Amino acid sequence: MSIEIRDLTKRFGSFTALDDVSLEISEGSLTALLGPSGSGKSTLLRIVAGLERPDSGEVLLSGEDATGLAPQRRDVGFVFQHYAAFKHMTVRQNVGFALTIRKRPKQEVRERVDELLELVQLQGFGDRYPSKLSGGQRQRMALARALAAKPRVLLLDEPFGALDARVRAELRDWLRRLHEEVHVTTVFVTHDQEEAMEVADRVAVLDHGRVEQVGAPAELYDAPASEFVLRFVGDAVQLGPRLVRPHEVVLKRWPSDGAVEVEVERIAVLGADARVDLADGDGARLTARLRRDDLDDLDLSRGEIVWATAEPFRGLPPEPSTGDSEAGKSLGRLGGHVDAVDLGAARPSTTEVDERLDVQPVSLEDRLDAPVRPVPHPAGDAAQLSRPFDAEAEADPLD
Amino acid sequence: MLKRLGLRSVALGYLVVVLLAPLAMVFYRTFQNGLEPVWQALSDPNTIHAFKITLYATAVAVPVNTVFGVLCALAIVRRRFRGKGLLNAFIDLPLAVSPVVVGLSLYLLYSPRSGWFGTRLSEHGIQVLFAFPAIVLATIFVSVPFVAREVIPTLRELGREQEQAAATLGANRWQRFWRITLPSIRWAVIYGVVLTTARCLGEYGAVAVVSGRIEGQTETATLRVEDYLLNFNDSGAYAVSLVLATIAVVVLVLMTLIKPKEESY
Numbered sequence: 130m131s132i133e134i135r136d137l138t139k140r141f142g143s144f145t146a147l148d149d150v151s152l153e154i155s156e157g158s159l160t161a162l163l164g165p166s167g168s169g170k171s172t173l174l175r176i177v178a179g180l181e182r183p184d185s186g187e188v189l190l191s192g193e194d195a196t197g198l199a200p201q202r203r204d205v206g207f208v209f210q211h212y213a214a215f216k217h218m219t220v221r222q223n224v225g226f227a228l229t230i231r232k233r234p235k236q237e238v239r240e241r242v243d244e245l246l247e248l249v250q251l252q253g254f255g256d257r258y259p260s261k262l263s264g265g266q267r268q269r270m271a272l273a274r275a276l277a278a279k280p281r282v283l284l285l286d287e288p289f290g291a292l293d294a295r296v297r298a299e300l301r302d303w304l305r306r307l308h309e310e311v312h313v314t315t316v317f318v319t320h321d322q323e324e325a326m327e328v329a330d331r332v333a334v335l336d337h338g339r340v341e342q343v344g345a346p347a348e349l350y351d352a353p354a355s356e357f358v359l360r361f362v363g364d365a366v367q368l369g370p371r372l373v374r375p376h377e378v379v380l381k382r383w384p385s386d387g388a389v390e391v392e393v394e395r396i397a398v399l400g401a402d403a404r405v406d407l408a409d410g411d412g413a414r415l416t417a418r419l420r421r422d423d424l425d426d427l428d429l430s431r432g433e434i435v436w437a438t439a440e441p442f443r444g445l446p447p448e449p450s451t452g453d454s455e456a457g458k459s460l461g462r463l464g465g466h467v468d469a470v471d472l473g474a475a476r477p478s479t480t481e482v483d484e485r486l487d488v489q490p491v492s493l494e495d496r497l498d499a500p501v502r503p504v505p506h507p508a509g510d511a512a513q514l515s516r517p518f519d520a521e522a523e524a525d526p527l528d
Numbered sequence: 529m530l531k532r533l534g535l536r537s538v539a540l541g542y543l544v545v546v547l548l549a550p551l552a553m554v555f556y557r558t559f560q561n562g563l564e565p566v567w568q569a570l571s572d573p574n575t576i577h578a579f580k581i582t583l584y585a586t587a588v589a590v591p592v593n594t595v596f597g598v599l600c601a602l603a604i605v606r607r608r609f610r611g612k613g614l615l616n617a618f619i620d621l622p623l624a625v626s627p628v629v630v631g632l633s634l635y636l637l638y639s640p641r642s643g644w645f646g647t648r649l650s651e652h653g654i655q656v657l658f659a660f661p662a663i664v665l666a667t668i669f670v671s672v673p674f675v676a677r678e679v680i681p682t683l684r685e686l687g688r689e690q691e692q693a694a695a696t697l698g699a700n701r702w703q704r705f706w707r708i709t710l711p712s713i714r715w716a717v718i719y720g721v722v723l724t725t726a727r728c729l730g731e732y733g734a735v736a737v738v739s740g741r742i743e744g745q746t747e748t749a750t751l752r753v754e755d756y757l758l759n760f761n762d763s764g765a766y767a768v769s770l771v772l773a774t775i776a777v778v779v780l781v782l783m784t785l786i787k788p789k790e791e792s793y
Binding site: 205274 | 689690692693694695696697698699700703707708711712
């Protein structure tokens with residue numbers, strides 16, 4: 130069933146939850162309503178479900194006006210953040226509720242409930258009460274319950290918000306797969322941009338009761354329609370007059386047109402990527418996200434002055450080169466050691482190692498040697514207390 | 529540890545002195561002269577009639593106040609309307625006002641000679657004062673608050689989500705009430721009913737004013753106790769008191785026995 134939202138406005142007292150919102154959701158799609166708290170996303174969902182009445186505007190379900198229709202006549206399934214389990218009923222009774230009140234024959238109810246319990250992997254839990262289920266199980270029960278009467282729309286209000294990270298990730302995948310199987314028009318509300326990007330085909334970004342942008346996840350990221358979307362979907366940094374993504378920042382050792390002079394404050398290696406914290410002349414901080422190869426080629430160290438520009442990210446591989454890239458790889462492996470240290474307790478020492486490795490004018494031979502050379506490893510062995518001091522002693526002169 | 533023990537003994541000691549000791553005393557005194565006077569007092573037709581009046585009045589007041597209490601609780605928790613605060617305060621009025629005052633106000637309203645309602649009703653040959661209707665009215669009045677007071681917090685805690693979920697699943701208002709709301713608040717309702725019943729059985733002050741205390745006609749069980757006392761029939765008074773106390777205790781004990789088992793879900 131398609132959903133059409135036309136000029137919806139909803140106020141709670143002096144607070145405007147929705148301000149002239151229009152949105153179209155096509156049949157069979159999986160749409161996320163994304164926004165910070167107070168953006169109106171839940172109110173919008175609740176109006177679609179009929180749990181809230183708009184002050185003005187219309188909701189059309191399958192092209193028919195449903196604005197004044199009671200929730201029980203809308204043929205929607207709704208899943209609440211806090212499950213809204215019927216506590217006095219068993220899992221079976223919960224799941225079968227929609228069919229029981231429709232006075233379907235017992236046999237039919239039993240079969241459909243069995244089918245749904247299997248779908249949500251709760252076979253064997255049918256006779257339990259919801260209080261005996263975990264959060265993830267309760268939410269799956271709520272999903273099964275919402276699907277029981279074969280609704281034409283499935284609406285989920287922050288469905289994974291109350292669950293811990295692991296279960297949340299599991300249920301996200303599961304929802305995605307469920308949608309591929311059942312193909313019911315699905316709309317879910319979330320404040321988690323990662324969740325929206327990961328699960329949905331289309332994302333509508335809301336802020337202050339207005340729709341900021343609607344599009345596929347990649348569109349929102351690559352072509353944000355407003356500063357708000359840019360900031361809210363993915364990270365953003367202020368580079369001179371421009372707002373860019375951290376991975377779009379390009380650092381160079383020489384000035385160029387429009388480049389901003391910045392000082393390197395910190396370098397953190399994060400596996401295949403590295404994060405470089407920078408400060409411009411006014412002390413404003415920004416972050417650049419570099420590929421490890423690029424970082425190694427730049428050979429940066431703390432306190433150095435570089436020039437930052439921004440180029441649209443195209444995901445191109447680094448230019449192929451000869452010996453230098455070999456060296457980069459080797460150093461990369463060395464960096465791998467450092468990275469392991471980074472995870473350890475001796476954080477301050479890590480920077481020093483970074484510094485030493487990066488600042489020291491290393492010859493090509495040295496670099497190639499690096500992996501086989503016994504690395505003075507500051508926190509490699511916590512028992513050897515003298516080691517960090519050795520490393521420090523080595524690094525100090527370079528300051 | 530010592531602190532907790534101390535707190536416990538203070539609480540228990542208080543209950544013993546204020547509640548249990550007097551009840552035990554009634555029990556002891558009842559059987560002081562053997563079973564014979566007890567049996568005599570309880571089998572007296574006027575005593576039986578008094579119990580009947582009390583039970584009938586309770587049988588009318590409890591259902592009326594249960595329905596009203598649930599409706600009031602729903603209105604107060606779920607609806608927004610002018611005068612909601614006032615309604616909320618009025619529900620507690622019977623707890624605040626002395627039953628004697630309640631009785632007096634009913635007397636003034638229903639007096640066949642000067643009461644607002646009483647004169648008109650007596651024109652149609654309906655006697656309220658000094659008859660069963662007055663007893664029922666007084667009993668209802670004093671037992672209004674209990675169901676609503678028990679249900680309101682439970683309803684607040686319940687929230688609306690389960691009902692909204694039921695609505696999206698296709699349940700209409702009536703189905704939502706019977707299948708979701710009522711089962712969810714049932715223990716509060718039951719507890720409210722128990723308290724209401726206890727209050728109805730024990731009502732004395734208001735009924736004393738409006739019933740006329742006619743032996744064998746408008747005398748309730750509590751009035752019977754006083755009647756026996758005034759006539760120096762102590763055993764009779766104790767016996768009737770004991771029956772009243774026993775009913776209350778049995779109901780409360782039954783409540784506590786069933787409740788935790790059922791709430792395990």
